[in-house]
Structure formats: C-alpha cells, structure tokens
Amino acid sequence: MKHTVETVPAPLPPDDYFMMGDEASAEGAIAAGCNFFAGYPITPSSELMVRMVHRLKETNGSFIQMEDEIGSISALIGASWAGARPMTTTSGPGLSLMMEGIGYAAMTEAPLVVVDIQRAGPSTGQATRPGSGDIFQVRFGSHSDYEIIALSPWSVQEAYDLTIDAFNLAEAYRVPTFVLADESIGHLREKVTIGETVERWHRPTAPGMPPFDTDDENGVPPMPAFGQGERLLVTGSTHDARGFRKTQDSAAHQRLVGRLVGKIRNAAEKIARYETYSLEDAEILVVAYGFSARAALEAISELRRDGVKAGLFRPLTLWPFPEAGLKLAAKSVERVFVPEMNWGQVVREVERILHRDVVPITQVDGEGMRPQSIIDGVRGRAGMNS
Amino acid sequence: MSRQLYPHLRLDVFPTPYCTGCGHGILLGAMVRAMDEAGLDWDKTLFVSGIGCAAWIPSPHFNADTLHTTHGRPIAFATGARLANPGLNVVVVSGDGDLTAIGGNHLIHAARRNIRITVVCANNRVYGMTGGQVAPTTPEGCFTQTSPWGGEEPPFDLCRLVMGAGGAFVARHTVFQVRQLIKTLTRALTFDGFAFVEAVSPCPTHYGKLNDTPTLADFHNQMKGQYVDRRRYDRMNPEEQADKIPTGVWIKAADTITPPIDKGSSFIPPSSGLGSSSNPPSAGQGNSSNPPLRSRGGQRGGI
Numbered sequence: 001m002k003h004t005v006e007t008v009p010a011p012l013p014p015d016d017y018f019m020m021g022d023e024a025s026a027e028g029a030i031a032a033g034c035n036f037f038a039g040y041p042i043t044p045s046s047e048l049m050v051r052m053v054h055r056l057k058e059t060n061g062s063f064i065q066m067e068d069e070i071g072s073i074s075a076l077i078g079a080s081w082a083g084a085r086p087m088t089t090t091s092g093p094g095l096s097l098m099m100e101g102i103g104y105a106a107m108t109e110a111p112l113v114v115v116d117i118q119r120a121g122p123s124t125g126q127a128t129r130p131g132s133g134d135i136f137q138v139r140f141g142s143h144s145d146y147e148i149i150a151l152s153p154w155s156v157q158e159a160y161d162l163t164i165d166a167f168n169l170a171e172a173y174r175v176p177t178f179v180l181a182d183e184s185i186g187h188l189r190e191k192v193t194i195g196e197t198v199e200r201w202h203r204p205t206a207p208g209m210p211p212f213d214t215d216d217e218n219g220v221p222p223m224p225a226f227g228q229g230e231r232l233l234v235t236g237s238t239h240d241a242r243g244f245r246k247t248q249d250s251a252a253h254q255r256l257v258g259r260l261v262g263k264i265r266n267a268a269e270k271i272a273r274y275e276t277y278s279l280e281d282a283e284i285l286v287v288a289y290g291f292s293a294r295a296a297l298e299a300i301s302e303l304r305r306d307g308v309k310a311g312l313f314r315p316l317t318l319w320p321f322p323e324a325g326l327k328l329a330a331k332s333v334e335r336v337f338v339p340e341m342n343w344g345q346v347v348r349e350v351e352r353i354l355h356r357d358v359v360p361i362t363q364v365d366g367e368g369m370r371p372q373s374i375i376d377g378v379r380g381r382a383g384m385n386s
Numbered sequence: 387m388s389r390q391l392y393p394h395l396r397l398d399v400f401p402t403p404y405c406t407g408c409g410h411g412i413l414l415g416a417m418v419r420a421m422d423e424a425g426l427d428w429d430k431t432l433f434v435s436g437i438g439c440a441a442w443i444p445s446p447h448f449n450a451d452t453l454h455t456t457h458g459r460p461i462a463f464a465t466g467a468r469l470a471n472p473g474l475n476v477v478v479v480s481g482d483g484d485l486t487a488i489g490g491n492h493l494i495h496a497a498r499r500n501i502r503i504t505v506v507c508a509n510n511r512v513y514g515m516t517g518g519q520v521a522p523t524t525p526e527g528c529f530t531q532t533s534p535w536g537g538e539e540p541p542f543d544l545c546r547l548v549m550g551a552g553g554a555f556v557a558r559h560t561v562f563q564v565r566q567l568i569k570t571l572t573r574a575l576t577f578d579g580f581a582f583v584e585a586v587s588p589c590p591t592h593y594g595k596l597n598d599t600p601t602l603a604d605f606h607n608q609m610k611g612q613y614v615d616r617r618r619y620d621r622m623n624p625e626e627q628a629d630k631i632p633t634g635v636w637i638k639a640a641d642t643i644t645p646p647i648d649k650g651s652s653f654i655p656p657s658s659g660l661g662s663s664s665n666p667p668s669a670g671q672g673n674s675s676n677p678p679l680r681s682r683g684g685q686r687g688g689i
C-alpha cells in the first residue's frame with residue numbers, strides 16, 4: 001500500500017546554519033518527525049546522540065541510553081511497533097551488535113533509521129578516524145535474505161537532507177534504513193540551509209487489514225500500532241498475513257521472504273538516487289560516494305586541467321545501488337575507477353553491475369580521501385595505497 | 387478456566403504445543419486469570435516474549451497485542467514500546483534462559499531503571515526448546531544434555547539477582563502454588579514500577595527425564611518440600627535453610643523506590659497513521675545562524 005504524505009513547517013526556522021554533520025543528522029531526524037531515540041555511546045557518533053537528548057526533550061519525544069547496542073536496536077523495534085518514528089546512531093562495532101535486531105526489523109517490517117558514522121578499521125580500529133568499511137555490513141550483516149536501504153551523504157547539508165529521506169523511505173517501504181556517513185562528514189562543520197517545510201511520509205495504514213501481506217503490487221502491507229485493538233501478532237519467525245507462526249510451511253516461507261526482498265528490489269530504480277559530473281565527454285569514470293566523492297570531484301577537475309577527460313558518478317543510495325544510472329554513465333568510458341576509504345567494497349558492486357574490470361583506489365590510512373590519491377590512482381601510479 | 391475468559395485466548399490455536407506435564411501451560415492459565423483479576427484492558431496490554439517454550443505462552447495464545455522477539459531481548463523491546471507509548475501495559479513473559487542468560491543484561495538494567503513493565507520468568511531451570519541444556523538456573527549437580535555428569539556451576543537465585551539490581555517488586559512461586567501465583571501476578575501487573583515474578587515451572591521432558599522427576603506429580607512432590615513460604619523460611623536456622631528456596635513477594639520500602647522512568651513521557655502514537663503534530667521550534671534559538679546547542683558534546687577521541 002502507499003504511504004501518506006504530510007507537509008509541515010521545518011522545526012528550525014528557515015535559515016543558513018553552521019553545524020557538524022552529526023548535529024545536522026540529528027536536526028534532520030527531528031525535522032522528519034523522529035520521536036524516539038535509543039542509543040549507546042560510540043565515537044564518532046556520540047555528538048548525534050547528545051544532540052538528540054536535548055532536541056527530543058524540546059519536542060516531547062522519548063530518549064533512552066540503553067545498556068548496549070543490542071538493547072538499542074531492540075528498543076527501536078518495540079517503539080516502531082508502538083507507533084513511533086525511531087532512530088539510533090552508532091559506528092562499526094555497535095552496528096555489529098545490532099545485526100540480529102536489524103534482521104528482525106526487516107522480517108517484521110518495522111520502520112526505523114540507523115545512522116552509522118563509520119570509523120576506520122575492523123574491531124576497535126581507529127575510533128576517531130574515518131573509514132567506509134561498513135558498506136557490506138549494513139547490507140549483508142544479518143543472516144539470510146533481506147533487503148535494506150542505505151543512503152550516503154557527502155556533505156553536512158546531505159547529513160540533514162538524507163536523514164529526512166531515510167525516515168521517509170523507512171516508513172514508505174517498512175524497512176530498516178541506514179544513513180551511512182563517516183567520521184569525515186560526522187565531524188565536519190559547514191553550512192546547512194534549512195528550508196521552509198519538510199515532507200514527512202507515514203507508513204500505510206488500513207485498520208483491520210493484515211499487517212504482513214498485501215495484494216498491492218508494491219508489496220508493502222499496512223502497519224497498525226500496538227494499543228489500537230488490532231491484537232497484533234508480531235514475530236520474527238516465518239508468519240502468515242496475520243502474523244501466525246508458520247515454521248513448517250514452505251509456501252508461507254517463500255511468499256514472505258520473497259515479498260520482503262521483492263518490495264525493495266522491485267522499487268530499486270525508484271529508490272535509487274545518484275548525481276553525475278562532467279560525464280558528457282568522459283573517457284575516465286570515477287564512481288565515488290560519501291566523503292570520497294568530494295575528493296573525487298576535486299580530482300576530476302584537476303585531471304581535466306591536465307587534459308584527462310574524467311567524470312564522476314556519485315550514488316546517493318548505496319543500497320539499492322543505482323544500477324541503470326551507472327550503466328548509462330559507464331557506457332562509453334574507457335576505464336572505471338572506484339576510490340574508497342576501505343580495501344574495496346563498492347568496487348565489487350560496480351564490477352557486478354558493469355561486468356567489466358574496474359580499478360579500485362583504496363586509501364586505508366585512517367584519513368579522509370585525498371584528491372591526490374585519486375589522481376595518482378587514475379594515472380596508474382597507485383593501486384593499493386595505504 | 388471459566389468460559390468468560392475465553393475471549394482473551396485465540397482458541398483456534400489450542401491445544402498448546404506444550405508437552406504433557408509442562409508447567410508453562412499452568413502459568414498460561416494463571417496469567418489469564420491474573421489479567422482478569424487485575425482488571426487490565428487487554429486491548430491496551432502488550433505481551434512481549436523472547437525465544438523458547440516459555441515465550442510461546444502469550445504468542446500466539448493471548449488475544450492481545452503480542453511481540454515475539456529475538457532470544458534474550460524481550461525486555462529491551464518492551465522498554466522501547468513502553469517509552470514510546472506509556473498508555474500501554476507492557477508485560478514480558480519468557481524463559482529463564484532467555485531472561486537471565488542471554489538477556490541477563492537487559493533484566494538487571496530494567497530493574498535498575500524501574501521501568502514500568504511486568505516481567506514474568508517461567509523458570510524450568512533448563513533450556514527446554516533446544517533440547518535440555520544447562521541454564522544459569524540449573525541447580526548444582528543436576529543433569530542436562532550439556533552437564534552430563536551433573537552441573538558444576540552454582541545457579542542464580544533470580545529473586546536475589548533482581549533485588550540486587552534494584553527491582554522494586556520481586557516474587558517467586560512454583561506453578562503448583564497456583565492460587566498464590568495468580569494473586570502475586572495480579573499485584574505485579576498493577577504495580578507502579580518494575581515488577582519481576584519468577585514462576586518455577588517443571589519441564590518433565592528434558593529436566594525431569596534426566597533428574598528422576600519424569601512426571602508433573604514427581605515435580606510436585608519434590609518442589610513442595612523444597613519451596614517454602616518466605617515467612618517460614620525466615621524462621622528456619624541456616625542448616626534447615628540450606629536446601630530450601632523461599633517463595634513469596636518482596637517489595638522495596640516505598641521511600642526507597644525511585645519513580646518509574648517513563649512517568650514523564652507524553653508522546654502518544656498516532657492512531658491514524660499520521661504522525662505526531664509538527665515539532666515546535668526549540669526554545670531560545672531566535673534567528674541566529676547557530677542552531678540551539680545546550681551542550682556541545684564535542685568530546686573527541688573515545689574508544
């Protein structure tokens with residue numbers, strides 16, 4: 001079923017503000033109508049949580065610091081089913097702890113938003129340094145088949161805008177949605193322009209209708225809340241349209257999981273977003289996202305000054321990946337490069353979509369991507385540069 | 387059970403999947419009667435459970451909102467639901483493994499916070515659903531699949547654990563003390579704060595089979611000597627107390643109970659699907675180019 005749309009005045013007076021990415025994400029959440037936050041402190045996401053404690057007090061929402069990230073994601077799901085628009089924020093290690101809950105949220109189709117401010121390295125790594133190592137974790141971290149949506153901001157402005165979009169997409173598709181920022185954006189301070197109004201999408205509702213199946217071709221059933229007399233049966237076990245456990249019924253299993261995956265895959269091109277720069281005559285295509293895309297934009301103009309016809313493809317949604325847009329962008333280029341602050345993650349997706357060799361440019365030194373790393377990579381002077 | 391209570395059950399899913407002699411069925415009945423005694427509105431009550439045989443007590447049997455969660459996490463889910471909508475009565479029903487092993491952290495923190503939820507732990511002193519492995523509640527020396535020579539670890543006393551964590555209302559009965567159990571559950575359901583009830587419940591299939599109590603009657607005989615009213619227990623000397631377990635209710639003195647944390651929340655969820663009204667602008671921000679920030683929170687460098 002289709003979501004409903006509401007337009008409200010932006011909670012912050014329309015103006016230009018100067019703030020940190022983490023703070024802009026918090027403001028985006030408040031603008032999107034977030035009224036529940038549960039979290040556990042972790043660098044570099046804590047500033048976002050700290051801002052939420054104040055802003056939710058001011059806006060009559062609920063805030064709780066839980067005992068761990070497993071508790072946080074669990075509390076979000078409970079709140080989501082109680083009718084709230086919930087959010088948490090974390091970084092790699094916390095995200096790892098949330099994985100079972102994320103699978104549960106996908107299985108029970110509970111809208112919620114996780115802002116992941118990525119940091120460098122596996123395990124505790126370098127807590128205060130940027131990285132983009134969670135691309136696959138958000139997508140495949142929980143067991144078995146499911147889909148999520150993940151957005152990647154490249155500026156503080158987008159930390160605000162994409163957090164709003166994340167709430168809307170989570171509600172419209174009843175799916176856990178991620179803002180995959182990194183420390184470079186989370187701790188960056190720059191201008192944010194707040195507009196007059198904010199559009200809020202709300203999960204579809206239809207009292208009395210089954211909450212776990214639909215004939216609607218978009219595959220999104222209506223979602224009631226606890227306390228409305230619907231006598232809901234919510235379970236992470238395989239279930240039928242009304243929520244009764246069907247743990248031995250293969251048709252029910254196939255139908256449910258097929259719909260969970262299908263409702264996102266079938267809408268992928270609708271959800272997917274990207275931007276392109278200097279593609280018209282490009283012979284070299286750089287595919288970059290998040291903070292790396294800023295460096296890539298600088299790199300392509302530098303390369304062009306030197307006569308290299310370089311262009312940029314910037315996905316705003318990493319999951320689902322803008323496949324059609326990428327294919328179009330890569331159609332007549334000679335080589336494709338993917339600079340990343342990891343040892344090569346999105347590059348695999350790009351290779352899969354384009355069916356051709358793609359050159360990874362990896363900068364894994366706990367620093368934000370440098371334009372020079374990309375320039376060197378494109379000129380073939382550096383492949384694995386750490 | 388009186389027919390008047392039938393509307394609160396999803397009769398089409400009965401009989402329960404429980405083994406013959408399982409104590410969880412007795413607890414199921416006691417819960418329904420206690421809900422009735424307490425006079426709570428079933429349509430404003432959310433039952434949350436984890437994973438295990440015990441977690442099936444409310445889901446799908448109770449004709450109310452039920453949230454059958456991941457293993458060990460029902461209290462954390464319940465915390466979110468209760469904070470988001472303080473108009474809901476939130477009742478957790480789950481097993482000893484679920485609530486005190488994998489989920490032990492959430493249990494002690496909910497008790498410490500004094501969040502206004504009721505937690506009922508069906509303690510069969512074993513992991514029933516997975517085939518009878520040792521639990522943190524298995525008495526020393528008892529046999530399970532994973533303690534084939536008798537458990538070597540001392541078990542938790544769940545009531546003392548929750549009291550130690552600050553639990554305001556703590557109680558224990560066996561399912562054989564069904565009248566007291568219903569009375570205590572009724573009080574727990576209406577208690578204004580965190581309430582914990584341990585319902586000691588036999589698992590004849592796994593625990594009983596390996597520990598010489600293969601039937602419900604065997605459990606009854608064994609438990610009636612071992613579980614004694616706390617007033618009687620308190621009068622015993624340490625030697626007599628050694629193999630006994632006290633039952634009853636322990637409530638903190640009123641002046642030592644901190645107010646439940648969700649008292650002040652006023653967020654009411656949408657009933658129409660339209661969210662809460664737009665958030666008012668925060669106080670004192672004027673038109674300055676900096677957004678309101680009461681505290682900077684700019685600490686860098688943690689781990």
Ligand SMILES: Cc1ncc(C[n+]2csc(CCOP(=O)(O)OP(=O)(O)O)c2C)c(N)n1
Nearest residue numbers: 437438439440457481482483484513514515
């Ligand atoms: C994360 C996770 N680990 C393990 C399991 C397997 N598991 C299912 S039920 C259960 C034990 C349940 O024991 P208890 O809570 O005491 O309930 P009982 O069956 O004894 O009533 C376990 C370990 C699981 N479902 N999820």
Ligand code: SF4
Nearest residue numbers: 404405408439514589
């Ligand atoms: S295995 Fe044990 S706890 Fe589970 S239903 Fe059977 S008797 Fe009850």
Ligand SMILES: [Mg+2]
Nearest residue numbers: 481482512514
């Ligand atoms: Mg058990």
